[in-house]
Amino acid sequence: MxxxxxxxxxxxxxxxxxxxxxxxxxxxxxxxxxxxxxxxxxxxxxxxxxxxxxxxxxxxxxxxxxxxxxxxxxxxxxxxxxxxxxxxxxxxxxxxxxxxxxxxxxxxxxxxxxxxxxxxxxxxxPMVALTSWQALKERISLRRGQKLFIPAGSGGIGTFAIQLAHELGAKVGTTVSTGNVELVSGLGADEIVDYKKQEFDQVLRGYDAVLGTVRGDAIEKSLNILKPGGRVVSLIGPLDAAFAEAKKLNFLLKFVFGMMSRKIRKLATKKGISYAFHFVRPDGRQLAEIGSLLESGRIRxxxxxxxxxxxxxxxxxxxxxxxxxxxxxxxxx
CATH class of the missing domain: 3.90.180.10 (Medium-chain alcohol dehydrogenases, catalytic domain)
Known part of the structure; x- marks a missing residue:
């Protein structure tokens, strides 16, 4: 083949x-x-x-x-x-x-x-749906009325996660360029920041959770928009020791990943915020549940x-x- x-x-x-x-x-x-x-x-x-x-x-x-x-x-x-x-x-x-x-x-x-x-x-x-489902429902336990920040809302993860968060009853903030404002608004985003004109951490406040989807300093900046007790679940790293333990990796990798995430965990802890790295897993039964949302037209x-x-x-x-x-x-x- x-x-x-x-x-x-x-x-x-x-x-x-x-x-x-x-x-x-x-x-x-x-x-x-x-x-x-x-x-x-x-x-x-x-x-x-x-x-x-x-x-x-x-x-x-x-x-x-x-x-x-x-x-x-x-x-x-x-x-x-x-x-x-x-x-x-x-x-x-x-x-x-x-x-x-x-x-x-x-x-x-x-x-x-x-x-x-x-x-x-x-x-x-499959991957964007399972990633969003597991991060929002299992890791963040997103509830109706909470505020979730999903940067890069027009990307693959963003376009699905915005819709799922909206379906779960959350208020969604995101960042896009000017040309994509209408797209993410139509998917259910409530607060939209044009990243070419403004820094999101200078505009957004009072968020309960962040779904980390953008590399660079975006994760650190996102700490500024969260309430005490807020959660950051990152899909792009840094990897952490809990992930190494869940994957049953050796002691050396557990140590290395712990050091990689040390800075962001320390900054988060100072603000009363939790940090975790999430690695998606295949799950056919979750895909079946997601399929029901797709068939009903509630997510597209x-x-x-x-x-x-x-x-x-x-x-x-x-x-x-x-x-x-x-x-x-x-x-x-």
Whole structure:
């Protein structure tokens, strides 16, 4: 089968198409013919080795995490799916890739594709949806009437997280450029700061939580807008010791990650704020719940651009520019 792979970690990972064997199906897996694969910023970070100590691949490895497609075979222990089912899933942190003609998907990671979405729309959902769901509902415990700040609201995570927070009854603040104000307002953002004109920490106040989505000094600045007792859940780091412990990493990595997050944790503690790094996990049952929101129209996919399969590498290059309004998707079949 044809797949987009990388051969090594580092500045020259040798990303390109390769003809590889179809995945060998395990008893608890589905063999899926992939119709579309969503791409995410971490897909550009993995080959250069950013998460090499945490994410484990056998090289050469297939790139990508999100997919939507049709089940063509099921393992002997599979009970929830059958050949012909249309599913969507995230393979993130499973040592597998999605930018390929076929993928082996653990039953626990898959859910039936929302009936009102096509494959391209469905493939745009899994990672941003699961990340938002787990961060807002599990880590922040976001409640109706609370105020949540989500910077970079027009990006892949931002466009979904704003909608989910709005659905949960929260007031949402975000940052965008002038041209994207209307987009995020339509998704449910309440306070919108044009980052080209104002610094968000000079404008926003009284927030209960921050979803960290932007690198640089944005996490530190966000401490200024939070109430005492507020929470920062970061998706972009720095990694912390709690994450290393949850991943059952060795003592050295636990120490290193603890040191990496020491400054932000110290600053947060002084203000009575908690800091945590969040790493998304695949979860088919959560995707099924999210699917209900999508089918009802209460949340909708936001897609910036669709690339054909033979331009998969160009899709990753485009995403790396950081200009996408919503998600970038590769149409495979």
């Amino acid at each position: 044809k797949a987009l792979t990388f051969k090594r970690y580092g500045k020259s990972p040798d990303i390109g198409f390769a003809n590889i064997d179809r995945p060998t199906l395990q008893p608890d897996e589905l063999l899926v013919q992939v119709h579309a694969a969503g791409v995410n910023p971490i897909d550009n970070m993995v080959p250069v080795g950013t998460f090499k100590p945490v994410l484990h691949f056998k090289l050469p490895a297939v790139l990508g995490s999100d997919l939507a497609g049709v089940v063509i075979e099921v393992g002997s222990r599979v009970t929830r799916f059958k050949p012909g089912d249309e599913i969507y899933a995230s393979l993130f942190d499973l040592g597998k890739g999605s930018i390929a003609e076929f993928a082996a998907v653990p039953e626990s990671a898959a859910a039936l594709k929302p009936t009102n979405l096509d494959f391209v729309q469905a493939a745009s959902i 996919p936001v897609i910036d651009k669709v690339f054909p399969f033979d331009q998969a590498k160009e899709a990753l290059d485009y995403l790396a520019l950081g200009r996408a309004k919503g998600k970038v998707v590769i149409k495979i079949k």
